[in-house]
Amino acid sequence: MTDRLPGFSTLAVHAGAQPDPTTGARATPIYQTTSFVFNDADHAASLFGLQSFGNIYTRIGNPTNAVLEERVAALEGGTAALAVASGHAAQVVVLQQLMKPGDEIVAARKLYGGSINQFTHAFKSFGWNVAWADPDEIESFERAVTPHTKAIFIESIANPSGSVTDIEAIAAVARKAGVPLIVDNTLATPYLIKPIDHGADIVVHSLTKFLGGHGNSLGGIIVDGGTFDWSKDNKYPMLSEPRPEYHGIKIQETFGNFAFAIACRVLGLRDLGPALSPFNAFMILTGIETLPLRMQKHCDNAKAVAEFLAGHPAVASVNYAGLPGDKYNNLARKYAPKGAGAVFTFSLKGGYDAGVNLVSNLRLFSHLANVGDTRSLVIHPASTTHSQLDDAAKVKSGAAPDVVRLSIGIEDKDDLIADLDQALGA
Amino acid sequence: MNHDTYPDNYIRGILNSVKSIAMVGASPVNVRPSYFAFKYLAERGYDMIPVNPGHVGKSLLGKPFVASLADIGRPIDMVDIFRNSSHIMPVVEEALRLSPLPKVIWMQLGARDDAAAAKAEAVGIKVVMNRCPKIEYGRLSSEISWMGVNSRTLSSKRAPMPTQGMRLSLNRMSVGGGETAASDRAAKNKTETT
Numbered sequence: 001m002t003d004r005l006p007g008f009s010t011l012a013v014h015a016g017a018q019p020d021p022t023t024g025a026r027a028t029p030i031y032q033t034t035s036f037v038f039n040d041a042d043h044a045a046s047l048f049g050l051q052s053f054g055n056i057y058t059r060i061g062n063p064t065n066a067v068l069e070e071r072v073a074a075l076e077g078g079t080a081a082l083a084v085a086s087g088h089a090a091q092v093v094v095l096q097q098l099m100k101p102g103d104e105i106v107a108a109r110k111l112y113g114g115s116i117n118q119f120t121h122a123f124k125s126f127g128w129n130v131a132w133a134d135p136d137e138i139e140s141f142e143r144a145v146t147p148h149t150k151a152i153f154i155e156s157i158a159n160p161s162g163s164v165t166d167i168e169a170i171a172a173v174a175r176k177a178g179v180p181l182i183v184d185n186t187l188a189t190p191y192l193i194k195p196i197d198h199g200a201d202i203v204v205h206s207l208t209k210f211l212g213g214h215g216n217s218l219g220g221i222i223v224d225g226g227t228f229d230w231s232k233d234n235k236y237p238m239l240s241e242p243r244p245e246y247h248g249i250k251i252q253e254t255f256g257n258f259a260f261a262i263a264c265r266v267l268g269l270r271d272l273g274p275a276l277s278p279f280n281a282f283m284i285l286t287g288i289e290t291l292p293l294r295m296q297k298h299c300d301n302a303k304a305v306a307e308f309l310a311g312h313p314a315v316a317s318v319n320y321a322g323l324p325g326d327k328y329n330n331l332a333r334k335y336a337p338k339g340a341g342a343v344f345t346f347s348l349k350g351g352y353d354a355g356v357n358l359v360s361n362l363r364l365f366s367h368l369a370n371v372g373d374t375r376s377l378v379i380h381p382a383s384t385t386h387s388q389l390d391d392a393a394k395v396k397s398g399a400a401p402d403v404v405r406l407s408i409g410i411e412d413k414d415d416l417i418a419d420l421d422q423a424l425g426a
Numbered sequence: 427m428n429h430d431t432y433p434d435n436y437i438r439g440i441l442n443s444v445k446s447i448a449m450v451g452a453s454p455v456n457v458r459p460s461y462f463a464f465k466y467l468a469e470r471g472y473d474m475i476p477v478n479p480g481h482v483g484k485s486l487l488g489k490p491f492v493a494s495l496a497d498i499g500r501p502i503d504m505v506d507i508f509r510n511s512s513h514i515m516p517v518v519e520e521a522l523r524l525s526p527l528p529k530v531i532w533m534q535l536g537a538r539d540d541a542a543a544a545k546a547e548a549v550g551i552k553v554v555m556n557r558c559p560k561i562e563y564g565r566l567s568s569e570i571s572w573m574g575v576n577s578r579t580l581s582s583k584r585a586p587m588p589t590q591g592m593r594l595s596l597n598r599m600s601v602g603g604g605e606t607a608a609s610d611r612a613a614k615n616k617t618e619t620t
């Protein structure tokens with residue numbers, strides 16, 4: 001019998017999950033427990049020594065979370081994954097494996113505003129320096145690389161602008177520099193884009209958005225592409241050198257092509273502590289089962305709404321990569337042929353005030369600081385998510401004062417269009 | 427055999443059929459990968475024999491070390507080589523002098539010697555290179571899923587609760603023929619850089 005390859009929707013439902021060993025429960029149980037009993041002293045020692053597969057304590061691993069991890073690893077085509085408490089936690093845990101004080105990361109200027117804050121302020125206090133590069137100008141990444149560079153970080157589809165990044169071109173820069181490419185795939189999800197297929201080495205997500213998809217649970221995940229050789233030179237001692245916290249184990253030598261995920265778990269999550277609640281893991285897993293259905297509907301609705309806005313007299317411009325003629329339409333067709341996502345921005349002829357007005361007149365769209373909910377959402381980034389940035393940085397990250405961001409939900413598209421129409425006319 | 431990627435059925439067939447495994451280069455130091463693999467395979471019911479001339483007189487988890495494959499003195503199904511690529515050939519040559527021949531020669535993660543593999547395959551021995559039998563067993567049984575690792579298999583049957591000495595079913599549905607594009611690329615990057 002030859003192996004038949006299951007498709008994406010089958011993986012979204014099945015990967016990582018199987019009926020419970022003791023009860024036969026078919027849905028993944030919520031293992032709401034802090035700890036797991038050992039069979040005997042030897043079993044405990046081999047678990048703590050990483051010699052056996054199994055569970056110890058939920059800060060290090062949990063069976064519900066493990067199903068989520070394998071599910072997302074399978075959807076992304078990675079070797080392993082680690083779920084953590086939030087998207088931001090995922091980013092800290094990843095970089096803790098790679099960076100020491102004085103090291104640098106090259107990051108795309110077009111990132112979620114919270115990530116720009118995290119990189120600029122929190123990471124600076126760890127002694128990790130950021131060099132910003134412009135994803136619209138690939139050479140700027142090359143120019144930003146120095147001997148201290150340890151990684152390159154981009155978003156596949158950027159928040160809030162919805163612009164599509166040329167992952168393969170930046171992966172080539174990373175390969176030449178001998179550093180891993182980390183892609184935040186939150187806005188695309190693996191249904192639209194699988195960054196590892198395009199040369200990414202590590203994928204991170206805020207599970208809070210489309211993967212969970214229902215606006216009810218925070219979570220984050222790190223996916224190991226299994227593609228990077230951490231022991232090639234001495235750049236990544238967390239992976240290549242004997243680890244004193246595990247009596248001298250070398251992580252890559254022992255765990256091969258899923259060593260990065262293991263390092264994130266046993267060195268990062270264990271010691272930094274941002275564990276995901278098993279309850280949240282369950283909610284997110286349930287969301288992922290319908291990811292392909294939801295994501296297609298999100299994209300189809302977004303395209304219809306973007307087309308409507310583009311024809312509206314009060315609208316100055318619409319930035320949706322799914323529209324023909326958009327600056328990013330070619331990249332969208334290459335990387336995300338099923339749809340260009342459901343988060344995009346537009347600007348109003350009436351500027352800042354018109355933006356504020358629109359938000360207050362909408363009846364179906366919710367005014368809040370999130371994306372990737374079943375519900376349609378609206379926000380004015382300049383006064384909220386990106387308010388800490390100065391005006392120049394706002395413009396560069398796609399959050400100019402006249403810009404409104406939408407996250408299109410899975411309602412009936414005609415109702416969304418009618419709501420925008422009445423709010424724009426009011 | 428294409429040694430860049432292996433179909434799951436190939437690995438599954440080997441792990442389902444072999445019973446005794448001689449591990450060349452087994453270490454009694456409990457942080458070495460060979461110790462991890464030896465212990466795990468013993469727990470999953472394989473008849474394990476540690477081979478390491480530096481440790482004769484000692485034993486590993488109750489199994490006495492022998493100095494060489496020839497010293498085992500009984501037929502073995504598989505030779506698992508925990509040595510660097512540069513030390514593979516003499517071990518394979520030694521294995522080829524055994525009578526009866528082993529059915530499988532397995533080279534550990536990071537170890538690969540295509541010439542040695544060709545010699546073994548010429549006499550009908552199955553060869554696996556640059557893989558870990560512990561990882562592959564854990565993957566195909568999905569026991570490795572506890573660690574968030576992508577087993578690249580699916581099953582709608584109730585999972586077993588593994589106990590000491592228990593053999594696990596490896597007959598799950600495979601995803602992606604046992605190789606993701608990602609690990610293919612890792613193998614390729616590795617050969618390009620070395």
Ligand SMILES: Cc1ncc(COP(=O)(O)O)c(C=O)c1O
Nearest residue numbers: 086087088112159186206208219
């Ligand atoms: C693209 C992107 N990355 C990361 C994050 C941070 O995720 P979390 O809020 O789960 O920490 C967000 C949140 O808005 C995001 O949109």
